[in-house]
Amino acid sequence: MTGSLDLSIYVKRHGGQSRMELAVEGVGCAGCIRKIEGGLKKIPGIVDARLNFTNRRLAVEWRDGELDAGDVIDALERIGYHAHPFEPQRAETDEALHARHLMKCLAVAGFAAMNIMLLSVSVWSGGATDMTQETRDFFHWLSALIALPAVGYAGQPFFRSALRAIRARALNMDVPISLGVLLAVGMSIVETAGHAEHAYFDSAVMLLFFLLCGRYLDHAMRRKTRAVAGNLAALKAEVAHRFEGGGEVVTVPVAALIPGDRLLVRPGERVPADGTVISGTSEIDESLVTGETVHRKLTAGATIYAGSVNYSGALTMRVTAAGPGTLLDEVERLLDKAVAGRSRYRRLADRAARLYAPMVHATAALTLTGWLLAGASLHDAVITAIAVLIITCPCALALAIPAVQVVASGALFRTGVILNAGDAIERLAEVDTVVFDKTGTLTLPEPRVANIGVYDPDLLEMAARLAQSSRHPLAAAVAREARERVPYLDAIEEPGQGVRALIDGIEARLGSFAFCGNTCSVALPPETSLIAFRHGDRGAIFAVRQSLRADAVDVAKSLAALGIDVRILSGDRPAAVEPIAAALGIAQWQGGLTPAQKIAAIDALKAAGRRVLMVGDGLNDAPALAAAQVSLSPIVAAHITQAQADAVFLGERLAPVRDALVIARRARRLMQQNLWLAVIYNAIAVPVAIAGHVTPLIAAAAMSGSSVLVTLNALRARGPGGVGPS
Amino acid sequence: MNVLVYLVPMALALGLTGLAAFLWSLRSGQYEDMDGAALRVLSDDDVQR
Numbered sequence: 197m198t199g200s201l202d203l204s205i206y207v208k209r210h211g212g213q214s215r216m217e218l219a220v221e222g223v224g225c226a227g228c229i230r231k232i233e234g235g236l237k238k239i240p241g242i243v244d245a246r247l248n249f250t251n252r253r254l255a256v257e258w259r260d261g262e263l264d265a266g267d268v269i270d271a272l273e274r275i276g277y278h279a280h281p282f283e284p285q286r287a288e289t290d291e292a293l294h295a296r297h298l299m300k301c302l303a304v305a306g307f308a309a310m311n312i313m314l315l316s317v318s319v320w321s322g323g324a325t326d327m328t329q330e331t332r333d334f335f336h337w338l339s340a341l342i343a344l345p346a347v348g349y350a351g352q353p354f355f356r357s358a359l360r361a362i363r364a365r366a367l368n369m370d371v372p373i374s375l376g377v378l379l380a381v382g383m384s385i386v387e388t389a390g391h392a393e394h395a396y397f398d399s400a401v402m403l404l405f406f407l408l409c410g411r412y413l414d415h416a417m418r419r420k421t422r423a424v425a426g427n428l429a430a431l432k433a434e435v436a437h438r439f440e441g442g443g444e445v446v447t448v449p450v451a452a453l454i455p456g457d458r459l460l461v462r463p464g465e466r467v468p469a470d471g472t473v474i475s476g477t478s479e480i481d482e483s484l485v486t487g488e489t490v491h492r493k494l495t496a497g498a499t500i501y502a503g504s505v506n507y508s509g510a511l512t513m514r515v516t517a518a519g520p521g522t523l524l525d526e527v528e529r530l531l532d533k534a535v536a537g538r539s540r541y542r543r544l545a546d547r548a549a550r551l552y553a554p555m556v557h558a559t560a561a562l563t564l565t566g567w568l569l570a571g572a573s574l575h576d577a578v579i580t581a582i583a584v585l586i587i588t589c590p591c592a593l594a595l596a597i598p599a600v601q602v603v604a605s606g607a608l609f610r611t612g613v614i615l616n617a618g619d620a621i622e623r624l625a626e627v628d629t630v631v632f633d634k635t636g637t638l639t640l641p642e643p644r645v646a647n648i649g650v651y652d653p654d655l656l657e658m659a660a661r662l663a664q665s666s667r668h669p670l671a672a673a674v675a676r677e678a679r680e681r682v683p684y685l686d687a688i689e690e691p692g693q694g695v696r697a698l699i700d701g702i703e704a705r706l707g708s709f710a711f712c713g714n715t716c717s718v719a720l721p722p723e724t725s726l727i728a729f730r731h732g733d734r735g736a737i738f739a740v741r742q743s744l745r746a747d748a749v750d751v752a753k754s755l756a757a758l759g760i761d762v763r764i765l766s767g768d769r770p771a772a773v774e775p776i777a778a779a780l781g782i783a784q785w786q787g788g789l790t791p792a793q794k795i796a797a798i799d800a801l802k803a804a805g806r807r808v809l810m811v812g813d814g815l816n817d818a819p820a821l822a823a824a825q826v827s828l829s830p831i832v833a834a835h836i837t838q839a840q841a842d843a844v845f846l847g848e849r850l851a852p853v854r855d856a857l858v859i860a861r862r863a864r865r866l867m868q869q870n871l872w873l874a875v876i877y878n879a880i881a882v883p884v885a886i887a888g889h890v891t892p893l894i895a896a897a898a899m900s901g902s903s904v905l906v907t908l909n910a911l912r913a914r915g916p917g918g919v920g921p922s
Numbered sequence: 923m924n925v926l927v928y929l930v931p932m933a934l935a936l937g938l939t940g941l942a943a944f945l946w947s948l949r950s951g952q953y954e955d956m957d958g959a960a961l962r963v964l965s966d967d968d969v970q971r
Contacts, residue, residue, distance in 0.1 A: 226961035249958030299948055307941040314933065331926075338930065 203265035205452045206281035213243060216265055218254045218279040219430040220272070223247065228277075235275040236268070251423040253282060282430040283451065291419050298412045301350040305405040308346030309398070312339045316398040320893050329391060336388040339397040340381075347381055350404050353411060369549040369594045372556055376589025377403060383582045396586055399895045403591050406903045414598040417605050421614045425844065428614075428831055436468035437461070439512075453515050461511045464667040467504045470524055471513045473497060478509035481669070484834055485523070485815045487635040487767030489742055491725075499523075501815060503834045507669055508692070523791075523815070527836065530791050530819035543619050544867055545597045556588045563886050580888045587885040587895055592877055592902035596870030599910035604863035607914050611855040612846040613828075620842035623826040624856055625864035626807045630755055631798065631824070633812030634766035634773055634787075638780070639742040640848060641813065641832040643673045646724070646739045655736055658699055659729040662687060662706045666695045670727040671706060673740040694728075704731040744779065751850040752780040758857065761806070765794050767816045794820040811853055813837060828853055863913045870906045877902040 208215045220232070229247050232254065236245035241262030247254045256268050265281065272279045315335045322332060351374065358370040377400045384395040434450040439458040450468045453459075458474065461467055467480070479491040484503040491507055494500065500513060501524060560581045567577035604621050608614075615621070632638050648656060660678035663671040665687035671694075687697035694707010705712045706729045714728035714735050724741040755762050763784040766773045770787030777785040786797065798820050801808050810817070810824035813833035821827035821840040829841035838844060845852035881898050884890055952959070 226964050229958060229961060230965045247958065248955040249961060250955045296948065299953065300945060303941060303944045303948070307937055311934065311937045334926075342934075 202446050202448045202452070203269075203281050205449065206283055207265050209260065212260050213257050214260055214263075214265075215255065215257045216268065217282045217284065218256065218269070218272070219282045219427040220247065220252055220254050221278040221280075221431055223249065223252050223277070231275055232272065232277060236271060239263070239267075239271055242268075251420075252427055253423075254279065278431075280430045281449070282426070285422075285426060288419075288422055288426060291415070291422065295412070295415050295419060298353065298408065298415055301353060302405070302408040302412055304346050305350035305401060305408050308342050308350070309401045309405045311342050312398045312401055315339050316892065316896075319395075332393070333388065333391055336384070336395045336397070339395060340385055340388060343381055343384075343397040343401050346401055347377060347404065350401075350408060351377055354404075354407070367549055367553045369545055369552075371549070372553045372585075373403075373407065373589060373591075373594060375557075376400075376585050379582050380586045380589075383579065387579070394892050396892050396895060398892060399586060399899060402896060403589060403899060406591055406900065407594055410595045410598045410602075410907075413602045417602045418615075418618065421605060421609060424609075425614050425616070428844075428846075434466075434468055455515050455517045457515045459513050459515060461506045461513060462667070463506055463508055463510060464669050464672065465506055467500050467502055467506060467513070469502050469515045470500070470517075471515045472499055474512045474514055476509055476511040478511050479507040481505040481507055483635040483742065483768075484641070484813065484832075487633060487814045487816055489635055489768055489772055503815065505669055527791055527815055527818055530795060531822055531836070531840070534795060534819045534822040543597075544622055544864075544871075545594075548593060548597075548871055552593060556585065559588065559882060559886070560584045566886070567888070576888070580886070583888070583890045583895075584882060584885040587881045587890055587898065588878055589899070591899050592874040592906045593871065595903055596874050596906045596910075597867050599907050600863050600866045600870060600913050603910050603913040604859055604866075607859050608843070608856060611859070612849075612852045613843050613856045614846070615843045617842040620826055621860045621863050622867075623807075623842065624809065624860035627760065627809040627826060627857060627860075629761040629763065629801055629806040630809045630811065630853070630857075631763045631765050631801070631820075633810075633814060633817045633820075634764055634776055635742060635768055636813040636832065637811050637817075637830060638748050638764070638776060638850070639744055641830065642676070643669070643725070643740045644743040645673055645677055646741050646743055648677060651736045652734075655729070655731065655734060658704060658731055659706055659736060659738070662695055662697055662699070662704055662729075665689060665697070666706070668694075668707075670725055670740050671695065674706065674727060674729075674738055699731060702732040705729070744776065745848060745850045747849050747851050749780055751854050752782060754854055755857070756781075758854075760857070765789055765797050765820065767791075767794075767814065791816045791819050795823045798823045809857070828856065859913070866910060866913050870909055873906055873909060874902065877905075 203216070206216050222228075223232070229249060232247050233245045236242050236256060242256065242258045244257045245254065258268070269279055269281075315338055319327070319332055319335050354370045354374050354377070357368065358374040361368040361371055380396040380400040384397050384400070388395050435447050436450055436453055436457075437445045437460040438448050438453070439460065440446050445460055453469050459468060459471070463478070473494055473496050475496050477493070477495050479493055480500060481489075481491050482501065482504045483489050484505075485501045494511065500511075563584050564577050564581035567580055568574065572580075601618075601621060605615050608621075656677055657679055660674055660676075661680065661682060662684055663675035664678065664681070664683035666672075666675075666689055684697040684699065687695050689695045690707070690711070693711040694705055696703055696705045698704070706727065709726075709728050712728040712730040712735065714730060714737055724739045727738050727740060729736045729738065752762055761784070762780075762782050764773060764777055764782055764786070766785070766787045767789055768787055773785055773787035777783075789797065794817065798808055798810060802823075802825070808824045810821050810827045811829065812821055812827070813830050815834040815836060817829070818834070818837040818840050821829065821837060827841045828843050828845055829837055831838075831844050831846050833841070833844070843856065845856070877898070881890075884894070947953070
């Protein structure tokens with residue numbers, strides 16, 4: 197199938213060589229590296245293959261003309277790995293550059309801190325022995341020689357951020373940090389020139405080193421989650437069948453589609469792009485788009501949306517951009533409004549900085565005037581005031597929150613929640629109301645057989661194995677019940693009717709009622725589809741419908757136990773929502789909502805002072821996700837929707853939603869604890885500084901001590917062995 | 923204290939060598955795949971290359 201796939205948009209050509217990046221599935225051990233790289237390098241034409249085990253990506257280079265991208269993927273398939281071409285996002289490349297810069301700053305600060313400490317320890321111990329003043333000055337000047345370029349280089353991330361904040365007439369944590377570092381270095385130079393006993397070069401550089409460690413870890417965690425999200429997007433491997441000029445059909449990646457392309461959508465496939473039907477009639481399942489579980493009948497001229505599943509007949513469609521009056525257009529309009537109307541969340545760290553920075557600067561000013569009034573010399577008063585600024589330089593405060601964030605996003609990652617937004621943890625922690633979409637969120641995105649228990653397991657297994665030979669979505673639902681993934685070899689699919697095969701010498705059929713000779717007289721809810729099975733004189737009728745996620749009831753109960761108000765806002769018919777709400781014990785539910793009504797419902801909750809977490813997957817949920825305080829969506833969600841969500845969760849279970857709330861709350865508690873630890877540190881250190889007793893040794897010990905303390909406390913965000921298996 | 927005349931430059935030179943080595947390793951992409959590096963050491967089929 198991949199042989200006809202046109203992947204040229206992913207291939208980069210350079211100097212007679214082609215290069216492509218792929219996301220690889222199923223890489224889990226050291227052997228995989230050797231198998232993949234060794235296997236590919238044996239193929240003539242391939243110049244280099246390098247697997248990055250950390251982000252599960254493979255870079256392949258080959259000589260032009262000897263191979264094409266499809267051959268590489270086929271070769272990987274033969275080796276036993278499923279791979280998909282991958283286009284690195286711009287944001288990801290920028291972040292990689294930023295990470296490298298942070299790492300360089302960290303290296304420079306580390307080098308400087310170690311060498312200056314070497315000199316400082318000599319000076320400190322020299323005070324007790326017989327170090328001459330000349331030697332001490334020499335050591336101080338040497339420290340200055342190392343510290344000045346090091347601070348100038350390694351301090352850049354902080355100075356830039358502080359400058360940006362000041363230009364925007366705001367204060368962030370980097371303002372007092374930059375001020376403290378610069379003053380410490382400046383004062384030390386003046387003091388050294390005056391042959392004084394104390395210089396603070398060591399404190400300044402060590403502070404930068406600690407802070408850069410925190411920054412780098414924070415950044416690395418975010419890059420890791422982004423890489424995983426990027427891989428998942430690539431592994432969805434969305435392709436479309438496009439009619440070329442001559443009428444032949446070529447398989448292309450969805451990313452290569454442009455408005456005006458004519459596409460073929462076969463039964464059982466997802467509609468790859470928005471557009472209008474040119475010819476063909478079919479029924480489509482639009483549950484990912486509108487939440488509606490009843491299939492819609494289509495004829496030529498109808499509008500269809502990406503993400504719908506084509507059920508019965510082949511369709512020819514034309515890709516269109518969102519025109520006025522379509523659902524997509526309305527969703528985008530609502531989305532813009534919701535994004536514009538959302539008040540910017542003020543992070544805990546920024547709020548702390550707004551309180552902290554003026555207080556620190558006021559304390560320093562008071563110290564200066566206090567000492568002057570008490571009759572100290574101007575020099576001594578200034579030195580003491582600067583010592584106050586140095587000792588209060590918010591090392592612990594600046595680490596207090598990022599450290600927790602790093603550990604908490606690692607814990608979230610292990611439970612299967614991938615964060616999109618940096619401040620999502622803090623916003624999640626405040627949530628008191630969770631609003632679920634029904635279709636695809638509370639229920640599984642793929643339909644399941646609802647009446648398995650009624651039939652003999654052997655009969656079910658037979659039907660499930662037979663169903664593997666069919667492309668029909670209903671058959672796919674039956675096939676998911678198979679214990680063995682072995683289809684019958686001689687199975688024949690009759691288009692539009694079903695599949696048949698000889699099992700134990702008797703013909704078995706799976707498909708429409710007429711095809712199998714079954715009858716059914718039971719009245720069924722409209723969202724249930726039926727598929728019949730016959731094997732000799734034994735028959736079965738499977739009811740296929742969207743079923744609840746296995747742990748939905750547990751999660752709804754435990755959310756309620758956490759004191760959270762759980763609600764359902766669905767685009768599906770009220771009659772379809774009611775049984776689900778009853779099963780979950782959710783009293784507050786609404787069905788049949790348009791995207792605008794969903795926003796209105798969320799806004800009403802927000803107006804009542806609620807902090808709302810919206811969990812949804814459909815195109816129709818996207819504006820509501822943007823309007824809520826914080827939002828989650830399953831990994832199978834529609835593109836626009838996933839882009840709006842603050843975090844994405846993986847897998848078939850709903851538990852990640854609850855785990856995310858539990859982890860976020862714990863993380864927030866630890867952030868607050870850390871802030872208090874920093875406050876206590878200051879309450880002890882500041883009086884000492886005001887009294888003028890802070891020597892460089894005390895400053896160095898106090899600052900590293902407090903940083904280590906908050907970092908250790910942050911590690912507790914991992915929780916007691918995690919919240920549960922992912 | 924004359925010993926400082928060569929000890930101090932030596933200490934600085936050693937430190938700078940370490941820094942330069944680190945920056946070189948960063949530039950040559952040795953931190954791009956930390957998990958892979960730990961596993962690659964176990965395979966020995968790249969010896970003849």
